[in-house]
Amino acid sequence: TLNVVDVNYDVFVERKSNGTIERFAEKHPMRCYFDVELDELMREHGFSRRFAGQWFTRQSPSATSWSVLFAYELSE
Numbered sequence: 001t002l003n004v005v006d007v008n009y010d011v012f013v014e015r016k017s018n019g020t021i022e023r024f025a026e027k028h029p030m031r032c033y034f035d036v037e038l039d040e041l042m043r044e045h046g047f048s049r050r051f052a053g054q055w056f057t058r059q060s061p062s063a064t065s066w067s068v069l070f071a072y073e074l075s076e
Helices: 035-044
Strands: 004-014 021-031 047-054 068-074
Touching: 035 047, 035 068
Parallel strands: none
Antiparallel strands: 004 021, 047 068
16 A cells, blocks of 8 residues: 555634634645655666755654655666
């Protein structure tokens, strides 16, 4: 099965003109990839990993990382 998580947002918008507040909610199902899973998928299509790091900080990813940037290049 695919690793899918639901990311739920509760958004509050205040109108500056009259101070009223509106609320709306959104649910976004998102597919999660583990590094080995993503590496295998990319390898199957001729790519190899160049870099992986946490978004913004570029520190090494960990089990608690929320978002990770992966960079791949076409293998020769």
